[in-house]
Amino acid sequence: MKSKVKGWKVIMTDIAFAYPPTHKIDQNYQLISELAFSNEYSLHCKINQLKTENAQLKEKIQQLEQLVQLDGLTGLSRRELCLDVLNKLIAEPTQEQVSVVFLDLDNLKTINDKMGHHAGDLAICSFSNMLKGHGTKGSFVARYGGDEFVVLLPGFDEYQAEAWCECLQQKVFKFPFKESIDEKHYIGFSAGIYTFSPSGCPAYSSDITANQLIQMADQAMYEEKRTKKLAKEIYEA
Numbered sequence: 001m002k003s004k005v006k007g008w009k010v011i012m013t014d015i016a017f018a019y020p021p022t023h024k025i026d027q028n029y030q031l032i033s034e035l036a037f038s039n040e041y042s043l044h045c046k047i048n049q050l051k052t053e054n055a056q057l058k059e060k061i062q063q064l065e066q067l068v069q070l071d072g073l074t075g076l077s078r079r080e081l082c083l084d085v086l087n088k089l090i091a092e093p094t095q096e097q098v099s100v101v102f103l104d105l106d107n108l109k110t111i112n113d114k115m116g117h118h119a120g121d122l123a124i125c126s127f128s129n130m131l132k133g134h135g136t137k138g139s140f141v142a143r144y145g146g147d148e149f150v151v152l153l154p155g156f157d158e159y160q161a162e163a164w165c166e167c168l169q170q171k172v173f174k175f176p177f178k179e180s181i182d183e184k185h186y187i188g189f190s191a192g193i194y195t196f197s198p199s200g201c202p203a204y205s206s207d208i209t210a211n212q213l214i215q216m217a218d219q220a221m222y223e224e225k226r227t228k229k230l231a232k233e234i235y236e237a
Contacts, residue, residue: 071143073121074128082142082150086210089154090196097197098154099161102217103131104225105147106188115185123187126177134168150214158195165191190228192221 069081077085089098105127112120124147131141131149140152153161169189176184194216196208 074125074143076128076131077140077142079142079144082140082144082152083210085140086152086213089152090208090210090213096155097157097195098152099156099158099193099195100213100217101151101153101161101165102192102214102221103149103151103189104221106190108147108187111185111187123177123185127172127187127189130168130171130175134171136164156195158193161193161195165193190221190225192217192219192224194220
């Protein structure tokens with residue numbers, strides 16, 4: 001653009017404005033839109049991919065946590081999970097009562113000594129399978145260690161827990177474990193029961209722990225073992 005100044009007049013000459021053609025603007029806009037759409041689509045795909053990977057990782061973590069909490073030989077829950085479940089039952093204000101059953105196999109040492117530890121493992125697995133099949137709604141079964149097991153029976157009073165143990169004893173006698181096709185072996189157990197009512201004694205339940213309840217059931221189990229041993233000595237005398 002050129003201008004000449006004469007007095008107070010400004011004369012504009014050779015005015016030219018360079019506007020790009022309209023179709024060029026449309027092409028640029030379309031290109032930008034396509035790039036934006038492509039980037040947005042790629043971003044959504046990446047987000048969905050990450051969500052899927054996160055879900056898979058969470059599932060693997062849960063599987064690993066379950067494996068850590070399960071006993072390798074029997075597939076039953078381990079002691080740590082048993083304590084956690086029982087502590088939650090104790091803390092539940094609406095829980096009327098829970099019976100803790102401590103079970104100990106009577107003649108596992110004899111089986112190990114006479115037939116080897118492989119037979120002992122078979123006996124433990126056989127008993128574990130019976131416990132799994134003898135569970136009730138809401139019950140929890142764990143291998144506490146070695147030949148010791150703990151069963152939690154929410155809602156069961158002492159008499160109901162005793163009846164549960166008697167039914168289990170009948171099942172054990174009815175279905176001996178087999179070391180081979182021709183050999184059958186019977187295994188007995190001793191049981192100790194402790195029934196606790198969180199709602200019945202709230203002041204006491206605030207301080208009680210799962211370990212303490214299991215120890216009480218364990219003491220009851222040893223009392224039964226001593227009674228059995230004494231009865232056997234009197235019978236053989």
